[in-house]
């Protein structure tokens with residue numbers, strides 16, 4: 001077979017892709033007909049595809065390329081580490097400098113008593129670690145019945161059997177026999193879609209108190225932990241009302257259940273602080289990290305664990321780990337990513353420059369006839385598309401029909417903006433400049449206009 005390279009025609013690459021490559025979260029039959037878009041290179045916030053289009057990536061890949069594309073420093077560090085020590089494990093009383101250095105750096109950056117890191121290859125793996133770690137923790141403390149983990153509907157915690165069970169995506173639970181036992185889901189604090197006539201504040205409080213009800217119903221002696229994203233990402237960038245998190249923290253403290261903050265998206269500057277827990281004012285016992293930890297340049301994830309939990313776990317052999325836990329190349333790349341985030345004050349850039357600028361422009365989108373609410377925290381935002389703003393109405397068409405039309409207009413206008421149902425979401429690289437934010441907003445507006453025209457034409461502007 002001839003070498004498959006960037007120089008081949010797009011259609012040929014698409015055919016080869018369809019022949020042998022199974023895409024995640026994709027109807028592959030449909031994609032094979034249409035042909036996948038082929039991304040060939042990237043720099044800063046801009047992707048280039050095989051047709052030479054320059055696309056503004058308002059999703060930072062999959063929420064991960066926090067420092068932007070094209071940073072040679074990370075490539076150099078990876079090459080150097082591969083030459084020096086491409087691989088060694090950390091299982092059998094051995095360690096290596098990249099894992100030592102990265103664990104120390106993460107402990108320094110993480111708030112409070114979160115001082116210990118258990119490495120994984122991804123966010124899904126890290127959450128699988130968390131399931132086993134919190135259950136083992138309670139067993140070691142003589143309370144083996146405390147095994148239930150409470151999570152939320154429409155949460156995303158990964159796609160493995162364990163983390164997919166923690167997540168609350170019904171479409172995932174429908175396939176492959178999920179969830180595993182002893183995972184309990186409560187409702188999400190999604191005021192726009194589910195708040196009815198309540199004020200956001202009252203609604204936030206009520207949804208938080210569902211945690212207390214669940215603990216009382218299940219029994220305090222059965223509940224090990226509560227897990228949640230500080231701001232739900234894949235569920236549609238759902239920012240909880242201000243009343244939500246303080247009440248959750250109160251309940252976790254009162255019943256002494258462990259709080260796991262899934263920081264896979266919120267961590268490493270996304271919300272304007274190093275961690276989303278700081279933005280939301282919570283004190284987790286464990287944080288899940290991945291994505292922005294390496295800005296996606298190499299796969300790595302992990303669990304940041306409190307002194308207390310780590311001390312209990314240290315009392316026994318924890319029969320758990322991954323071949324690539326603390327992988328030297330990924331660790332070295334992540335460490336270099338953290339150096340850049342810190343030395344270039346990128347979190348400060350988010351807080352002082354990028355987030356305030358984006359917030360103003362993003363919230364102004366609510367003047368568009370299709371846009372209901374616009375929510376944003378730091379560099380993650382969402383807009384609700386609606387046929388009737390006052391009623392906060394959903395469309396009569398099946399959920400996602402309109403979102404998909406809008407997403408297709410964005411793609412055609414060289415903007416990557418994702419849709420979750422009929423919500424449009426962004427999570428651009430943190431290094432995005434004000435003039436690039438202007439371009440993002442211009443393309444978003446154009447796409448919304450075109451979507452609106454298409455809805456009129458197809459007679460889709462009806463409320464459910």
Ligand SMILES: *Cc1c(COP(=O)(O)O)cnc(C)c1O
Nearest residue numbers: 122123124156157158262264290
């Ligand atoms: C992406 C994501 C995960 C899963 O991470 P993978 O690296 O894809 O396994 C877990 N939690 C949250 C909040 C995520 O956004």
